[in-house]
Amino acid sequence: MPTATDSQAILTQLQQWALAFDVRLAELLAQACPAATPPDRLVEAIRYAALSPGKRLRPFLACKCASLFGMTEDDTLDIAAAIECVHAFSLVHDDLPAMDDDDLRRGRPTTHVVYGEALAILAGDALLSLAFELVALHAPDAQRTSAITLELARAVGAGGMIGGQADDIQAEGSPAGREVVERIHRRKTARLLGAACKIGAIQANANDEALLAVERYGTELGLAFQITDDLLDLTASAEHLGKDVGKDQSAGKQTFPACVGVDESRRIAANHVQRAVDALAPFGEAAADLKELARLVLERTR
Amino acid sequence: MPTATDSQAILTQLQQWALAFDVRLAELLAQACPAATPPDRLVEAIRYAALSPGKRLRPFLACKCASLFGMTEDDTLDIAAAIECVHAFSLVHDDLPAMDDDDLRRGRPTTHVVYGEALAILAGDALLSLAFELVALHAPDAQRTSAITLELARAVGAGGMIGGQADDIQAEGSPAGREVVERIHRRKTARLLGAACKIGAIQANANDEALLAVERYGTELGLAFQITDDLLDLTASAEHLGKDVGKDQSAGKQTFPACVGVDESRRIAANHVQRAVDALAPFGEAAADLKELARLVLERTR
Numbered sequence: 167m168p169t170a171t172d173s174q175a176i177l178t179q180l181q182q183w184a185l186a187f188d189v190r191l192a193e194l195l196a197q198a199c200p201a202a203t204p205p206d207r208l209v210e211a212i213r214y215a216a217l218s219p220g221k222r223l224r225p226f227l228a229c230k231c232a233s234l235f236g237m238t239e240d241d242t243l244d245i246a247a248a249i250e251c252v253h254a255f256s257l258v259h260d261d262l263p264a265m266d267d268d269d270l271r272r273g274r275p276t277t278h279v280v281y282g283e284a285l286a287i288l289a290g291d292a293l294l295s296l297a298f299e300l301v302a303l304h305a306p307d308a309q310r311t312s313a314i315t316l317e318l319a320r321a322v323g324a325g326g327m328i329g330g331q332a333d334d335i336q337a338e339g340s341p342a343g344r345e346v347v348e349r350i351h352r353r354k355t356a357r358l359l360g361a362a363c364k365i366g367a368i369q370a371n372a373n374d375e376a377l378l379a380v381e382r383y384g385t386e387l388g389l390a391f392q393i394t395d396d397l398l399d400l401t402a403s404a405e406h407l408g409k410d411v412g413k414d415q416s417a418g419k420q421t422f423p424a425c426v427g428v429d430e431s432r433r434i435a436a437n438h439v440q441r442a443v444d445a446l447a448p449f450g451e452a453a454a455d456l457k458e459l460a461r462l463v464l465e466r467t468r
Numbered sequence: 469m470p471t472a473t474d475s476q477a478i479l480t481q482l483q484q485w486a487l488a489f490d491v492r493l494a495e496l497l498a499q500a501c502p503a504a505t506p507p508d509r510l511v512e513a514i515r516y517a518a519l520s521p522g523k524r525l526r527p528f529l530a531c532k533c534a535s536l537f538g539m540t541e542d543d544t545l546d547i548a549a550a551i552e553c554v555h556a557f558s559l560v561h562d563d564l565p566a567m568d569d570d571d572l573r574r575g576r577p578t579t580h581v582v583y584g585e586a587l588a589i590l591a592g593d594a595l596l597s598l599a600f601e602l603v604a605l606h607a608p609d610a611q612r613t614s615a616i617t618l619e620l621a622r623a624v625g626a627g628g629m630i631g632g633q634a635d636d637i638q639a640e641g642s643p644a645g646r647e648v649v650e651r652i653h654r655r656k657t658a659r660l661l662g663a664a665c666k667i668g669a670i671q672a673n674a675n676d677e678a679l680l681a682v683e684r685y686g687t688e689l690g691l692a693f694q695i696t697d698d699l700l701d702l703t704a705s706a707e708h709l710g711k712d713v714g715k716d717q718s719a720g721k722q723t724f725p726a727c728v729g730v731d732e733s734r735r736i737a738a739n740h741v742q743r744a745v746d747a748l749a750p751f752g753e754a755a756a757d758l759k760e761l762a763r764l765v766l767e768r769t770r
């Protein structure tokens with residue numbers, strides 16, 4: 167069993183890593199999106215969305231998975247930034263009035279509340295495009311640019327995250343079985359977490375077997391993460407969580423708690439975490455941090 | 469001077485090419501976006517947006533520029549499809565109520581009118597992501613995947629088309645000088661047309677000098693195209709044009725006709741066409757079709 171010290175260590179590591187990551191992310195944004203004629207509200211909106219305080223879990227996973235295969239963290243920040251841009255894009259668009267209509271995100275007003283709907287839509291679009299620009303600019307070589315671009319595009323597209331969000335919206339209000347809820351979670355959340363891990367490993371030239379293992383880890387972690395997200399939506403306060411709460415229920419969203427109850431949801435999340443940990447078995451002690459991170463998902467309070 | 473026969477020949481060529489292109493585009497969409505659980509409304513919305521009847525000018529330019537450097541048209545359709553996906557994405561998002569709020573496009577109700585705003589936003593997102601997926605899947609090799617991805621992302625992003633749309637929206641209602649209008653057109657319209665030409669040439673392994681020449685051709689053609697678009701918005705009927713007309717004026721859009729009048733706008737468009745033709749001088753007779761296409765922009769009626 168992990169000790170409190172283990173948990174503290176990986177959390178501290180994530181938080182310190184995120185500080186360095188945010189510095190680099192801001193640099194990359196400044197290079198790729200120089201303001202045209204200040205004040206350029208679009209560039210402001212892009213920076214607001216991408217640099218708002220977040221956990222930076224997805225880019226951290228990419229870097230940790232790359233370091234499993236010997237790549238230094240400094241060499242992995244730029245591709246990790248591409249993954250965070252995709253995540254930021256999805257938050258901006260999902261929060262739009264026509265979508266989940268959220269006013270609060272990461273403790274601040276959502277992008278469309280501050281910059282208006284038009285610029286929020288465009289800022290999201292620009293962040294998605296920027297993700298691919300960063301991959302083309304910063305992958306170690308053309309071969310890996312090509313592989314990472316394909317992986318990222320598939321994780322994001324109609325068969326992945328965007329398709330999951332569409333399913334989620336269309337399923338609102340009608341009671342769904344566990345299989346439907348899991349399929350939505352798998353595409354909407356778990357796919358990008360799995361891709362983040364896989365992209366980190368692609369960058370570090372891992373072999374196909376290893377790619378599959380870290381992708382499975384990320385996917386299982388993602389499923390656990392989404393279930394705990396839904397549990398927090400039921401139990402935490404908006405102030406603590408930094409986003410609107412209780413919205414899943416009022417919107418008739420498909421969630422595990424709504425579908426199988428709170429206790430069973432906790433049990434299912436724990437199963438996914440165990441599967442995530444098991445997927446890393448081939449890597450032994452080298453993957454201790456990643457295993458610890460997966461276990462922490464069950465204890466998350468925000 | 470071009471004869472009526474020349475003009476007819478390149479128009480007929482474009483129309484026949486577009487028929488073959490649309491077949492391939494539909495195949496690529498079916499491969500990349502198989503319906504998850506029919507009826508999958510997201511996939512329907514993507515197909516509705518991408519396969520609606522259009523001129524297919526951007527993908528045609530990409531193919532013609534590739535063929536300048538010896539590539540056969542069949543080998544260029546898939547990258548051309550990526551460019552058309554970007555164009556379709558931009559139309560869907562620009563038409564949204566929060567943006568230009570258009571109900572009619574290519575003679576049919578806009579995507580959000582048919583599928584709702586949420587699915588229209590997601591369909592646009594998916595088309596943008598799909599463009600990069602198609603490049604990664606179908607560029608001739610990793611080197612060209614990387615170069616085309618970078619070119620496309622920069623043409624689309626905050627420094628390109630999306631930035632131009634943001635400028636356009638922010639400039640609405642306040643009278644602007646000719647420089648401002650041209651800067652908006654350059655980013656919003658001309659950049660993607662220039663990129664389409666350049667990407668076609670990259671695909672065919674053209675040298676740097678040739679890339680610059682075809683990009684300049686596309687950019688100048690794009691500027692002429694946008695000016696004639698604005699002129700048509702003033703003079704044509706919605707039925708003929710297949711989209712709402714008179715909207716630029718009522719929305720206080722920045723256009724050349726509003727800024728310098730109709731006659732001067734026609735003169736400026738003709739200058740851009742001449743510059744487009746001049747840019748192709750190094751290619752002599754091989755570029756006759758492309759030159760003819762540029763001249764036709766001045767005569768367009770839709």
